[in-house]
Structure formats: structure tokens, C-alpha cells
Amino acid sequence: METKKIEVPVMAELFARGEKPEYLFWVGCAGAYDDRYKKVTRAFTKILVHLNISFAVLGKEETCTGDPARRAGNEMLFQMQAFQNIELFKSYDIKKIITICPHCFNTFKNEYPDLGGSYEVISYTQLLEQYITEGKLKLDAGKFKNTRITYHDPCYLGRANGIYEEPRRIIKTLTGEFVEMERNRSFSLCCGAGGAQMFKEAEKGNKEVFIERTEDALKVNPEIIATACPFCMTMITDGIKYKNQEEKIRNLDIAELIAESLNL
Amino acid sequence: MTKQIVFALALLVTLVAFGFTITRIIRFFSLTRKGFPVKNIGKRIGIMLKVAFGQTKIFRRPIIGFLHAMVFWGFCLIIFGSIEMVIDGLFGLEKSLSVLGWFHDFIMAAGDIFAPIIAIAIVVFLIRRVFLHIKRFEGIEMKKISHLDANIALTLILLLMISLMGMNTAYVSWCHSLGKEIHGVYPVSQHLTGLFSSMPVEVIYTYYEVFWWSHILLIFLFANILPYSKHFHVFMSIPNVFLSRLEPLGKLPSMESITREVKLMLDPNAAFAAPPSDTPIERFGVKDAEDVVWKSYFDSLSCTECGRCTSVCPANLTGKRLSPRKVMMDLRARMKEKGPLMLKNGRDYSDGKSLIRDYISEEELWACTTCNACAQECPININHPTLIVDMRRYLVMEEGSAPGEIKAMFNNIENNGAPWQYSPEDRLNWANNLEINIQ
Numbered sequence: 158m159e160t161k162k163i164e165v166p167v168m169a170e171l172f173a174r175g176e177k178p179e180y181l182f183w184v185g186c187a188g189a190y191d192d193r194y195k196k197v198t199r200a201f202t203k204i205l206v207h208l209n210i211s212f213a214v215l216g217k218e219e220t221c222t223g224d225p226a227r228r229a230g231n232e233m234l235f236q237m238q239a240f241q242n243i244e245l246f247k248s249y250d251i252k253k254i255i256t257i258c259p260h261c262f263n264t265f266k267n268e269y270p271d272l273g274g275s276y277e278v279i280s281y282t283q284l285l286e287q288y289i290t291e292g293k294l295k296l297d298a299g300k301f302k303n304t305r306i307t308y309h310d311p312c313y314l315g316r317a318n319g320i321y322e323e324p325r326r327i328i329k330t331l332t333g334e335f336v337e338m339e340r341n342r343s344f345s346l347c348c349g350a351g352g353a354q355m356f357k358e359a360e361k362g363n364k365e366v367f368i369e370r371t372e373d374a375l376k377v378n379p380e381i382i383a384t385a386c387p388f389c390m391t392m393i394t395d396g397i398k399y400k401n402q403e404e405k406i407r408n409l410d411i412a413e414l415i416a417e418s419l420n421l
Numbered sequence: 422m423t424k425q426i427v428f429a430l431a432l433l434v435t436l437v438a439f440g441f442t443i444t445r446i447i448r449f450f451s452l453t454r455k456g457f458p459v460k461n462i463g464k465r466i467g468i469m470l471k472v473a474f475g476q477t478k479i480f481r482r483p484i485i486g487f488l489h490a491m492v493f494w495g496f497c498l499i500i501f502g503s504i505e506m507v508i509d510g511l512f513g514l515e516k517s518l519s520v521l522g523w524f525h526d527f528i529m530a531a532g533d534i535f536a537p538i539i540a541i542a543i544v545v546f547l548i549r550r551v552f553l554h555i556k557r558f559e560g561i562e563m564k565k566i567s568h569l570d571a572n573i574a575l576t577l578i579l580l581l582m583i584s585l586m587g588m589n590t591a592y593v594s595w596c597h598s599l600g601k602e603i604h605g606v607y608p609v610s611q612h613l614t615g616l617f618s619s620m621p622v623e624v625i626y627t628y629y630e631v632f633w634w635s636h637i638l639l640i641f642l643f644a645n646i647l648p649y650s651k652h653f654h655v656f657m658s659i660p661n662v663f664l665s666r667l668e669p670l671g672k673l674p675s676m677e678s679i680t681r682e683v684k685l686m687l688d689p690n691a692a693f694a695a696p697p698s699d700t701p702i703e704r705f706g707v708k709d710a711e712d713v714v715w716k717s718y719f720d721s722l723s724c725t726e727c728g729r730c731t732s733v734c735p736a737n738l739t740g741k742r743l744s745p746r747k748v749m750m751d752l753r754a755r756m757k758e759k760g761p762l763m764l765k766n767g768r769d770y771s772d773g774k775s776l777i778r779d780y781i782s783e784e785e786l787w788a789c790t791t792c793n794a795c796a797q798e799c800p801i802n803i804n805h806p807t808l809i810v811d812m813r814r815y816l817v818m819e820e821g822s823a824p825g826e827i828k829a830m831f832n833n834i835e836n837n838g839a840p841w842q843y844s845p846e847d848r849l850n851w852a853n854n855l856e857i858n859i860q
Contacts, residue, residue, distance in 0.1 A: 159859040165852040186839040188851065195851040203857045216849040220838030228791050229827050230706065230813030232676045234834055236683040267672035272680065312792040317671025343797050344481075347735040352791030352806075356840055357826035360788040363740030370735075421857050 158420075163206055166213040168249050179211040180279075181251045183265070185258035186221055187387030193394065194387040200416035201257055201281055207421055208288060212255065218245060222264040229353035236272065239264075243274035253277045255284055257412065259313035259386045260351070266318065280314060282385055282411060286323035289330055296330050300418040305334040307379040309370065309393060310345035311386035324385050324411055331418055338373045346370050350388035371396025375406075382408045428510035428637075435641040442648045446722070449760040450715050452768070454703070456674070457664075457716040465663050468802075473662040478800040482729070485549075488542040489800075492578075495535030496655075499585065501528040506637050516604035529605030533589050537609055540582040547575050557728040560737075562747035567651070567726060574652040581639050588632035590614060595629050598622040651750075654725035658801040661723035664716060665802040670793040673810055674714075678703060679818075706814025709775040710756040711763060713808065720803040721753040730795035730805060736788040743788035745795035745805040751780035752808070777812055786812050787824055 188198040223238030266278035288294035349366025589610035594617035730745035
């Protein structure tokens with residue numbers, strides 16, 4: 158099969174040429190540095206190119222939204238990051254932001270407006286679902302048609318922002334074998350990584366949260382556990398390994414499911 | 422006339438005692454922080470109708486939620502009967518609201534039907550608490566006194582319902598014996614009159630009087646016990662739902678004091694432009710009961726310790742010490758301890774203790790994933806995560822205290838703009854050699 162190289166558009170370069178993309182694609186720290194999640198970033202970028210969406214990334218100018226600092230109590234650091242980003246966005250006249258990380262999504266959407274940064278913030282799950290509904294993204298239901306897929310709700314898409322159905326609708330267009338875990342949607346159990354837990358050891362207890370959640374998933378016997386958050390992915394992938402199920406169960410992001418089904 | 426005087430005195434004692442308690446609690450609120458402006462009244466009324474009167478969130482657990490809803494709706498209807506009793510008692514009348522015609526029939530019938538339903542629900546609740554040892558009612562914060570508190574309140578409600586049924590039955594029997602017109606409709610009690618059938622009319626009337634007085638005096642007693650009990654919930658929960666946070670659960674409130682500082686740091690010129698601040702220097706975050714925003718204290722007073730929050734908390738489920746219910750109970754207990762001393766000795770009073778550490782340990786605070794399951798589950802929209810983060814804010818910004826890895830994460834964000842130790846130069850490495858298949 159023929160391939161084409163993708164030159165990822167960078168905001169500063171476009172701007173220097175006097176071009177302005179419609180969307181800022183905010184990659185996020187996990188999307189930029191986490192080896193596993195970089196694959197998701199790549200998959201989603203392919204989809205953006207496939208859909209001919211006008212976008213650019215900030216590249217080396219991108220920095221943390223401040224979310225983990227804020228949730229760990231460091232409001233000072235959060236606001237420094239926030240004001241820095243808001244200034245940067247202003248300089249590029251950014252109006253619409255697409256995020257793949259639900260934590261970045263939540264921070265931009267709900268928390269930056271208090272500090273003077275109001276944007277149209279779109280989760281990639283919303284964007285993809287919209288393109289599918291409008292018929293602009295045609296998915297080949299063949300590849301995962303008979304694959305048993307379950308979906309783990311990230312807290313910052315679900316409870317935090319009420320995005321429950323979009324990811325499910327996407328998965329259901331890909332497979333006829335979608336299966337819910339017992340705890341789902343607003344009842345979903347956290348993967349254990351939110352609120353800056355990602356960056357520290359858990360407090361003493363009798364179990365790790367990610368194991369508890371992985372067990373929820375294993376109960377419904379999936380071939381794929383779909384996630385939509387970099388932290389959830391780290392936790393669920395660890396859980397699958399802990400349970401020695403990595404031969405049988407894959408943990409894929411929704412963007413990867415789509416890219417794979419389109420053979421991008 | 423004697424009856425009226427006794428009643429008026431009882432009512433007066435009730436109101437004075439209640440007024441005293443409420444004034445005291447309002448003074449505790451004066452110690453807390455401002456913030457959380459109450460806007461958007463229309464939307465708030467909508468939420469109140471749905472979540473409080475519609476009991477939507479309690480139905481997240483359908484079976485036991487249904488029983489609670491029955492108790493709640495029953496209370497809402499029975500209260501009209503209680504108002505009638507107060508009017509009757511004060512003015513020496515009998516069934517004074519019967520002037521309302523069909524509405525009176527309706528509220529009497531509703532009370533008569535709901536009383537036994539509530540009684541059954543309460544018996545189920547008591548069985549669950551006393552015999553079944555439901556996990557949700559256990560935990561480090563659930564001391565003997567917490568269980569006693571619950572059981573006393575439930576027993577009082579049961580007695581209220583029994584006295585109401587007794588009153589209705591005796592009333593119907595008494596009317597029957599005298600051939601009097603019955604005011605109101607009593608669909609359940611009218612079938613129980615057999616209990617009084619062989620008694621002389623005066624005895625039946627005495628029973629009626631005894632039940633009537635027991636019922637109203639129990640209400641007076643109940644009203645005055647509630648503010649000292651977790652069942653203060655009965656008064657506080659509807660207003661608390663009205664005062665719900667209207668923002669998405671994911672949003673944390675911004676600290677304006679920090680915004681001022683950060684703006685000064687980013688633009689030193691603003692220092693000259695900034696008007697002199699006349700607000701006293703506030704502590705960052707929450708260390709003690711008086712540091713909370715008033716709404717958090719309101720939350721804590723509304724909490725009835727049902728434990729739905731804790732039962733869905735990922736940290737608690739996996740054996741960590743954190744329990745969102747405990748956070749609310751601790752705030753309430755700490756205010757009860759420190760509030761009176763502060764009111765007496767002034768705002769700066771310190772008893773050498775604080776909410777953090779003496780009540781809530783750092784270990785508990787750092788175990789929270791801010792997943793918002795607790796806030797989602799709370800039937801009356803209490804918000805625990807904002808309070809937990811407020812306490813982390815104190816620890817981090819006032820004491821510089823945080824787990825080592827968290828401090829490292831802060832350093833990384835400050836130095837490299839990412840929570841991990843990677844160079845900003847590598848931010849775009851993911852895009853290297855990216856190719857797309859051409860279909």
C-alpha cells in the first residue's frame with residue numbers, strides 16, 4: 158500500500174506564513190511524551206489528516222495546562238501555567254481547541270474562562286462522533302465487527318463533563334459486540350490516576366484502584382478495553398498486565414480503534 | 422382554655438429553643454469565608470424541584486431509594502396536618518383546616534396512607550442498621566454515637582407515625598360513637614376502628630387526646646433534637662439542593678487571591694495600578710473549620726451520613742483511609758468544637774488544634790483522585806472534592822507539604838512545562854516519521 162508522509166502543521170510556522178488553522182490540536186504532555194500515548198496522538202493526527210481538518214499543534218511551545226498542579230493544591234503554579242497558555246493562545250488568535258486528554262479538556266473548558274480564556278473546547282470524542290453522525294467519517298465496520306469491546310469512562314469526560322454517549326456511539330458503529338461493564342457512565346469507577354495520583358504512589362490500602370477497575374472489565378470478557386484518556390490507558394494497560402491478560406486483551410484508545418478500522 | 426395555654430407554652434418553648442439553636446448555627450456561618458454567590462435562582466428552583474422534591478438522585482439506588490422517597494413525600498404531605506394541629510392547639514379548634522374542603526380531605530387521606538408506609542420504611546431502615554450491618558453504614562468515622570444518633574431519629578419518626586395513626590383511628594372511632602361528622606378522609610384508619618369498638622366514648626376521646634398530644638409534642642421534640650443530630654438533614658437538605666454548585670463537576674473554583682498575586686508576578690507594572698487591597702490577608706486554602714467557604718459548612722450540616730459517597734469512592738473501596746463522608750462529618754464536628762470558642766474569644770482564637778491533622782490526616786487528603794464519584798452520588802449535591810482540594814491548597818501553598826513525587830511533579834511543570842522530566846525540545850518527537858496509508 159502506498160503511504161504519504163504527514164508533516165504535522167505547527168502553529169508558529171503557519172503563523173509566519175500568514176496562515177491560520179481552524180483548530181488548535183492540543184496534544185497534551187502525555188500525548189507528547191508517554192510512549193504508549195504517542196501512538197494515540199499519531200492515530201488521531203492521521204484521522205485529522207484523513208478528514209482534511211484544518212489544524213495545527215503548538216509543538217515546542219506547548220506546555221502543561223496546570224491541571225495536575227491545581228488538583229494537587231498548587232493553585233499558584235496552575236494559574237501561572239494558565240496565564241502563560243492564555244497569552245500564547247491570544248497571540249495566535251486561537252478560538253477552537255481540540256483535545257485528546259480529558260484532563261486538558263476539562264481545564265480549558267471549565268477552568269480557563271475564570272482567568273479570561275474562553276474557547277470552544279472540543280473533546281476528540283465529540284469531534285469524531287459528529288463527523289460520523291454527519292456522514293463525513295465513514296467507518297468500515299468490518300474490522301471490529303465481531304470484536305467484543307467494552308469502554309471505560311474517564312472521570313473527566315464522564316462525570317466531570319457529561320460526555321458518556323459520544324464514545325459509545327463511536328464504538329457501536331465499529332462493533333456489534335459492544336458490552337457495558339457493570340459500573341458504567343456516571344457510576345463508572347475511576348482508574349485511580351486522577352487528581353495527580355498519576356504522579357505518585359497510592360496511599361496504603363488493600364488493593365490498587367486500577368486492579369479493581371480492570372477486574373470490572375475482565376468480568377465482561379472483552380477482547381478490547383477501549384479508553385479515551387492517557388492516564389486511564391496507563392492504568393488499564395497495567396491492570397491487564399497485572400492480570401496476565403495481555404495476550405488476550407488489548408487496551409486501545411478510541412482514536413486508535415478508528416485509525417485501525419480505516420487502516421490509516 | 423387550659424389546653425390552649427399549655428399548647429401555647431409548649432409551642433413557645435419549642436420556638437425559643439429552636440430559635441436559639443438556629444441563631445447559634447448562623448453565627449458559626451459568620452466565621453466562615455464568603456464566596457459562592459447565589460445566582461441563577463430559576464435554575465436553582467429547577468434543580469430543587471428535580472433533585473429534592475423529585476428525589477432523582479436517591480433513586481440511583483432504586484429499592485432503598487424508593488423507601489426514602491416514600492418517607493420524604495410522606496413528610497411533605499403530613500406537614501400540612503401538623504400545621505392544622507398547631508392552629509387547632511392555639512385556638513382551641515378541631516380540624517380547623519376542614520374549611521379548605523377537598524384539599525383538607527386530600528391531606529388527611531395522604532397523611533393517613535403515608536403514615537403506615539413511612540412506618541414500614543422506618544422499620545426496614547432500623548433492621549438494616551441494627552441487624553444487617555450494611556457496609557455503607559460502617560467505617561472509621563461511624564462511631565457508636567453515630568449509630569445511636571441514627572437509631573434515635575428513626576425511632577422518633579416511627580413513634581410519630583404510630584401516634585399519627587393512633588390519633589386518626591381514635592378520631593374516626595370517636596366520631597362514629599357520637600354519630601358526628603368526620604372531617605377529612607382516613608382510608609387506612611377507618612379500617613382500624615375495631616381497636617376501639619368496645620370502649621366507652623370518653624375513653625376513646627382520651628385516647629384521641631393522648632395520641633394528639635404525643636404526636637405534636639414529639640414533633641416539637643424532634644424539631645429541637647434535629648439540629649444537634651445528623652438528621653438536621655431534614656431541614657437542611659432542600660436548601661442545600663437549592664444551593665447546589667451549578668458548574669460542571671470537573672470545575673474547581675478559582676482562587677482570586679492567587680490570581681492577584683500571579684498577575685503581579687507576570688506584570689510588575691500592575692503593582693502600581695492595582696488598588697490597595699483592604700481585604701485582610703487570608704490563609705491560602707483550608708486549614709481549619711473557619712477557613713471553609715460557607716457553602717462547605719452548609720454541606721456538612723446537611724449530610725445525613727448515608728455513606729453513598731464513601732461507598733463509591735475508589736480510594737475507600739480499595740482500603741485507603743479516605744472517606745468523603747468522614748470529611749463532611751469532621752468539618753461539622755470541628756466547627757461544633759471550635760465555633761463557640763471563636764465566638765467567645767474572637768476570630769484569632771486558637772485551641773492548638775486544626776481540622777487538618779487533628780481531624781483529617783494528610784494521608785486521607787492525598788488519597789483523593791478527584792474522580793467526583795462522591796459528589797455525583799450524593800443525593801443532596803454535597804461537594805466533597807472542592808473541600809478536599811481546598812485542604813491540599815493549604816498544605817501545599819502554606820506549608821509546602823506534599824508527597825515527594827508531587828513536589829517533583831510541581832518542579833517538572835515549573836522547569837519543563839510538563840509533569841514529567843522531559844525537555845520541551847522533545848515535545849514534537851511523536852510526529853517524527855508519521856505516515857498515512859493512501860486508500
